[in-house]
Amino acid sequence: MEKSYLRGHFRKVPFDVLKGVSLEIQEGETVGLMGDSGSGKSTLARILAGLDRPTSGRILYEGSDIHRMKRSEFRSYRRSVQMVFQDPASALNPMKTISRSLEDVARLAGVGSDGIEEAIREMLAVGGLDPEVLRRYPDQISGGQIQRIALARVLFHRPSYLILDEPTSALDVSVQAQILQLLRTIQKETGMGCLFISHDEAVVRFISDRVVRLADGEISSDEPPGI
């Protein structure tokens, strides 16, 4: 798969970010993706989540090219492959309490009025969150709590795959460790496949079954030293 962006003010020149990238993630597998800043990690993540298109090449899901799917199939793909970003605060409406935001998630997932309370309880449990957070606004809770809420929200859609783009980079080391532990528990319980993007080698190695590296637009497998 290839991806080029057009660059330049007067004359647009294509800039190749991804050149012949090939990556397969098996069900239940966690692949760590490392690479320097600007190497194209987020570009690849967005393409895999169906938020952007490759310039050429295909994204196959259960054997089907996602950009040749029927609209309803593509929508279902978008639900099956969820993404968590580095700055989840921006994904929460600052004008709504956490309770209202979680209620929206449940409604969007098709939960009726009588199931909302139970859905919110489930999200709190998955994120290991105190119900106390419900009446607060996003700027009244910690970065770790926001990331737990972000995880609980996407997991409510029961995704088959989760793409995490630097999900713990903005957090203190101790909070980072708690979120990674939570992720490990969730991975074990759900059997989800994950693509975990980080520039932090220790974090990537802790969470991943295998690690790949993106450099010069290409993917190579990254073996730990000594193997």
Ligand SMILES: Nc1ncnc2c1ncn2[C@@H]1O[C@H](COP(=O)(O)OP(=O)(O)OP(=O)(O)O)[C@@H](O)[C@H]1O
């Ligand atoms: N929409 C866009 N239009 C033009 N160029 C873009 C666009 N999005 C990203 N780029 C460029 O593509 C390259 C790869 O960006 P990308 O964000 O994918 O890298 P990254 O590896 O995730 O970087 P970081 O680790 O700093 O987040 C960068 O040079 C960036 O400037």
